[in-house]
Amino acid sequence: MTITTHIKKLYQAIAATSVSISILAAMTSAASAANFQQFKLSGTFANEPFSTDVDGLISQLAGGSFDGTYVVDVDQLPANDDIVDLESWTINLRNSNNDIVRTLSDLALTDLAEAFIFPELPGFSGDILVFVEDEKISEDNFVTTLLGLNFNSDFTGIGTGNLFEQEDGQLAVGTLLRFEDDFGNGIYVTSVTSELQATPEPVSVSGIAVVAAIGFWMKRRQKTIQSA
Template sequence: MLSATPLRRLSQATATAALGFAMLAAIGTDPAQAVNLKTFNISGNFAPAALDGSVGLPVNLANAFFNGTYTVDVDQLPASSSFVDLTSWTVNLVKDNTVLRTLSNSLAVNTAYIQENILAFSDAGLLTDKNNNLYSLELDFDSNFTGIGSTNNGKFLDNSDLGSVQKSGITAVSFVKIEPVTEPQSFAGIIVFATISVWIKRKKKA
């Protein structure tokens, strides 16, 4: 006859597993999910020097790097000749562990999109009757771009005049890599598997 303790442990493990699979089912079959949104990690490096004649941020980004994430409806990709807007994005431009600028969807005037094989992030910055500013990161991938991949082609553009000092310039992007972020289903599956594994090991020891 089985003792009460192993039965209790078995019940706890079964309940945990059932909860995990219920989480998976809820995540995977949410009827409110009208689009197929996926989030990607993006990272890359800038060239050792900005283009000749550049002033402003492109000069400071020499040998710098960028990283961040963006989310897009992958069912609309590849984008052919249309524009597919990103639903959210945050890209940090970093030099010597200092974030020099962040391109994000924090302002309504900022835009980011995929069009054919181009991934672009544009930050309008501060727009007034005296200042017109644009910071743009544009990356060129192979054809049939679906949000993931790598490239050596791209550029960062600075066209700003804050403080009555005109700044303009371009620095090239030397390398970019984009990978999908691990989805919540995977984390839930790992938790379920780990819980069951621990219970089996304890049962064997008992």
């Protein structure tokens, strides 16, 4: 099946974003302050794929669910006119028996693994949380797995999915896609929730450096006292 117009626009934007994120990452100083928070993500898939020619992963996820966590610098939210990349993520895709059939992660051994929050795009309603992986299956051929989740505008990591009418008239809060070039298949996401996970008080990157410096100073002081 050919990917619909809205999904094509999203994928084209994501393809451009992949390059932008790499450039921004290279330009960002490691010492810059960041307020990282971890969020829990969970949701459900439709009872059947929206495409007829489905691959193994898509068919396994019919009636299934997903869950996991992601970490983002909340000081960069909401995304507004900028794209905010996630620091880390682990999202488990489960079948209807609750078995994990695939995990999307920043530690994935694939040719590309990225995740970010898109500000509202033309033709879409609200901000989009995206997880994408590319797998090289031959010299010139890649298979892309993309999970796109639609939230309200000014998304700050907490909220439920924003229902969006698809081109076939169905309502969904997101889509999981598997495709090569312009041909792909997928399944709709029927619900999604993102919430702050209870964690220790957040520490900025610069704060971590201060803590490390204090620890180093205390060790040196202790050695000086012992040798005195």
